[in-house]
Amino acid sequence: MTQQTVLVVTGPTASGKSALALAFAKLRGGTVINADAMQTYDAFPILTAQPTAEERAAVPHALYGVLPLSQNLSAGRWGVIASAEIERCLAAGRLPILCGGSGLYIRTLMQGISPIPDVPPTIRERGNADWQTMGAAAFRARLAERDPEIVAVLKPEDRQRHVRAWEVVEATGKPLSVWQKGEGTPAPWRFVTVLLAPERPWLRARIELRFDQMLAGGVLEEVRKVFDAKPDPTWLGLKAHGAPEFFRHFRGELSVDYARRVAIDHTRQYAKRQMTWFRGQMTPDLVINPTANPDLGSPEKLLDKIGV
Numbered sequence: 318m319t320q321q322t323v324l325v326v327t328g329p330t331a332s333g334k335s336a337l338a339l340a341f342a343k344l345r346g347g348t349v350i351n352a353d354a355m356q357t358y359d360a361f362p363i364l365t366a367q368p369t370a371e372e373r374a375a376v377p378h379a380l381y382g383v384l385p386l387s388q389n390l391s392a393g394r395w396g397v398i399a400s401a402e403i404e405r406c407l408a409a410g411r412l413p414i415l416c417g418g419s420g421l422y423i424r425t426l427m428q429g430i431s432p433i434p435d436v437p438p439t440i441r442e443r444g445n446a447d448w449q450t451m452g453a454a455a456f457r458a459r460l461a462e463r464d465p466e467i468v469a470v471l472k473p474e475d476r477q478r479h480v481r482a483w484e485v486v487e488a489t490g491k492p493l494s495v496w497q498k499g500e501g502t503p504a505p506w507r508f509v510t511v512l513l514a515p516e517r518p519w520l521r522a523r524i525e526l527r528f529d530q531m532l533a534g535g536v537l538e539e540v541r542k543v544f545d546a547k548p549d550p551t552w553l554g555l556k557a558h559g560a561p562e563f564f565r566h567f568r569g570e571l572s573v574d575y576a577r578r579v580a581i582d583h584t585r586q587y588a589k590r591q592m593t594w595f596r597g598q599m600t601p602d603l604v605i606n607p608t609a610n611p612d613l614g615s616p617e618k619l620l621d622k623i624g625v
Contacts, residue, residue: 320505320506321505321507322625323504323508323509324341324347324415324508324509324511324625325352325414325423325508325509326513327352327415327423327510327595327599327601328418328513328515329515329587329591330366330418330524330558330587330588330591331366331523331588332418332514332520333513333607334416335368337511337513337605337616338416339375341414341619342377342412345620345625346410346411347411347414348376348377348378348402348412350378350399350415351381352395352399352416352418352419352423354422354553355556356381356382356417357380357383357390358382358384358386358390358554358557359383359384359386360386360554361536361543361554361557361560362381362539363531363534363539364536364539364540364559364560366527367382368381379402380399383398384554387548389552389554393433395419395425395426396422399415399426400504407506412625420591420594420598424599427504427508429503433485433489433493436484436485437488440484440487444483444484444487445551448480453474454473459483460479464486464492464493464494466494467492467493476551477556481493509602510599510602510603511601511602511604512601512603513605514595514604514606516606519608520588520608521585521588524581524584524585524588525581528559528577528581528584529577536563540560540563540567543555543560544563544567558583558584558587559580559584562577562579562580563580605619
């Protein structure tokens, strides 16, 4: 029996993924399914560059702005809801097109992960409280006693992943690094992956241009609304690039211009990390350099080239 196809369009932030996925969807009767962690939340449609109303009207889109900030998303949870959307598309005779730059989420869906038992909320809450009271260095040292392998690959300031590793070993008695080595069940579909890999100067300029377009489009007001609601600082959706910087502006710590510059720099650094991950962790079927060909040529020819 021939495997059904899922098209994946990925690459670093601001590389043109959404436009290409939209073009593919128009040509092949596809549905664009979000594969970007931050775009899953409903609070920052401008800041996270979610599809416009016109784009959503042109072709079906799924999993954009579907979760409140209060719900923390993981690769495993995203894999479940994305699989449901893929099944829905295939049943309707549409081509599922995953579009986004959360490489770990995409890989988790494609390859599967060892299922980690649910962690009681009380343990997670205790972990977050310990991070605040103990401080990052002491928390990291305590975690290293139980899971030194995971600590070795975590950035010292990454609260989210440190707390996740601690809660897993606390709840299950088994380190997260051990769970991650277990084999999950690969998805049953044939994945065809298109990676956008622009040159760094081109992408840096695109990131700055897009951020300024967001400012002109009302992103300050969007972020201010969330800030005024006094959200829980542990919510993962608040990590969207620009949100922490603008929160500091609203607290009187940064000017708008300086917050803009810091947010752009952080976004550029993130794009660099994305490309490093893609080069080391993904084997795409087609690599496109939009720097050399900004209009990406003919989407029809690209699809023909990869057999979709």
